Each structure stands twice: as structure tokens, then as C-alpha cells.
């Protein structure tokens with residue numbers, strides 16, 4: 001029986017683990033994919049206090065090291081649900097394991113939004129990617145389409161522009177919404193072509209299912225562009241439905257905590273990007289993680 005089980009090993013979850021351990025609570029962090037969370041996909045982060053510049057990967061490693069160094073335990077498994085018991089909660093995973101905790105902190109973050117077009121699911125992982133730092137090298141000297149025009153799209157594009165032969169950016173809005181500094185790094189490069197006010201209609205594939213292009217509509221005209229790969233950067237969505245019995249969700253699926261990470265279920269707390277909030281950043285996620293852990297400690301002490 002752990003004092004605190006943290007679901008999600010991103011900045012919020014690992015900060016919760018650090019604060020839990022500082023209060024001498026036993027802590028298990030369950031992460032389904034990569035410790036460090038989404039930030040590991042960012043090659044250069046310049047707004048984490050204390051670091052002029054650090055790669056997201058290195059930051060994630062440091063966070064994990066710090067949490068483990070303080071004595072937190074960690075496992076790589078996907079949590080499928082939580083159920084209530086007399087002594088607390090049972091957290092179940094896809095691997096068939098049940099972990100018992102007196103409290104649970106849900107720090108599940110967000111995941112990438114997709115277009116929902118036919119064939120998309122099959123192409124994700126082969127020729128549709130979300131992460132230039134992970135997959136950009138597969139497209140060296142090839143043509144790729146970036147779908148999106150906000151900060152994430154331009155962070156990814158800034159990586160890709162030095163690798164690919166041609167980068168075609170398709171944005172649905174009439175203009176790009178990324179920070180100007182990010183746009184300046186990408187726009188104006190010889191190998192970048194941009195189209196705004198577009199609607200992506202279909203992924204084109206060969207008979208054997210290999211991606212060959214993207215069809216989109218621009219100013220009422222249907223066009224197809226040939227490409228070897230697609231990067232999707234059209235926003236993030238929470239995946240909290242498995243926990244909706246314990247914590248209220250808003251219409252977009254984000255947890256709705258009070259202002260100190262409490263949910264409607266005593267003993268279950270929420271933290272980070274998975275919550276309804278106006279600023280989703282490492283600093284705000286860490287802040288939530290700290291609050292959630294302190295709230296869990298208070299709960300354990302009967303406060």
C-alpha cells in the first residue's frame with residue numbers, strides 16, 4: 001500500500017513525487033510512455049527557471065533522477081482505471097497489475113489531436129509523426145507536410161527545416177499563430193512552402209498503403225501535394241475519461257479541480273496539463289504537482 005500513487009510521469013507527476021518524498025510518504029509513479037512527459041519532445045527549452053537553455057529530454061531525465069534520488073518508485077505501465085477500496089484506491093494497469101494507494105494523483109497531461117481522416121490511424125507511426133526530434137531524420141532530403149500553424153507546429157518545423165528537402169506547412173486559419181520569433185526561424189527559408197486557410201481532406205496512399213501525398217482545399221480549390229511524411233501539430237487533447245467517476249471533466253475532457261488540485265473524491269487529486277487552466281507550461285505543471293502532493297499529505301494526516 002503506497003501513500004501516494006501518481007499516474008503520469010511528466011513534470012507535474014514527477015514534481016508531486018518529489019514533494020511526496022520530501023514529506024516522507026511512499027510514492028509510486030506510473031508512466032505509460034516516457035518519463036518527463038511531453039517536454040522531452042522539445043529540443044530546446046528556454047523558459048524553465050534556473051536553466052538558460054536545456055533540452056526537454058535532459059530536463060525530463062533530471063526530473064526523474066531527482067524523484068528517484070528522493071526514493072520514489074516508478075514503473076512503466078498504462079493505467080486503465082481506479083477503484084475505491086476500504087483503505088484507499090486500487091490503480092489498475094493494462095499489464096494486469098493492481099497497485100494499492102491511500103491517495104492518487106492524476107497527472108495524465110494531454111495527447112496529440114488528430115484529424116480523424118480515413119487511414120490516419122494506420123499511418124501514425126509509419127509516415128504520420130508528431131515529433132521532429134524523434135522522427136525527423138527518417139525524412140532527410142525528403143518532402144514533408146506539416147499540418148498546423150501554432151507554436152508546436154513551428155517548434156517542429158524549425159527542427160525539420162534543416163533536415164528535409166522541402167517542408168510544406170498547411171494551416172487552417174488565415175494566418176500562423178506561432179510566436180513571431182519561432183516563425184522567423186522557419187519562414188523565408190528556401191525549402192519552406194506555406195499555405196494558410198486550408199482544409200486537409202485526405203491522406204493519399206499507394207495500393208500497398210504507403211503515404212504518397214495530402215489532398216487539401218485552398219480558396220475553394222482541391223489540391224494534392226506529394227510527400228513522404230506528415231507531421232501533425234494541431235493541438236493537444238486530454239485523455240481523462242477513464243477517471244471521470246472520480247473527478248469532474250469539462251466539455252473538452254479536462255479535469256475541473258478547485259484551485260488546489262482537489263477533486264470531488266477525497267483522496268484523489270489532479271495536477272498539470274490534464275486540468276482546465278489557461279497556461280499549460282512546465283512551470284505551471286510543476287506548481288500543480290507540488291500542490292497536489294501537499295494536499296495528498298494533508299489528507300493522509302487527516303487535515
Ligand SMILES: Cc1cc2nc3c(=O)[nH]c(=O)nc-3n(C[C@H](O)[C@H](O)[C@H](O)COP(=O)(O)OP(=O)(O)OC[C@H]3O[C@@H](n4cnc5c(N)ncnc54)[C@H](O)[C@@H]3O)c2cc1C
Nearest residue numbers: 008010011012032037038039079109272273280281282285
Ligand atoms: C513540442 C512541445 C514544446 C513545448 N515547449 C515548452 C516550453 O518551451 N516550455 C514550457 O514550459 N512548456 C513547453 N511545452 C509544454 C509542456 O511540455 C507541458 O506543459 C508539460 O509537459 C505538462 O506537464 P504534465 O506533467 O502536466 O503533462 P505531460 O508532460 O503531458 O505528462 C503526462 C504524462 O502522463 C502520462 N500518462 C497519460 N495517461 C497515462 C496513463 N493512463 N497511465 C500512465 N501514464 C499516463 C503520459 O505518457 C505523460 O508522460 C511544450 C510542449 C510540447 C508538446
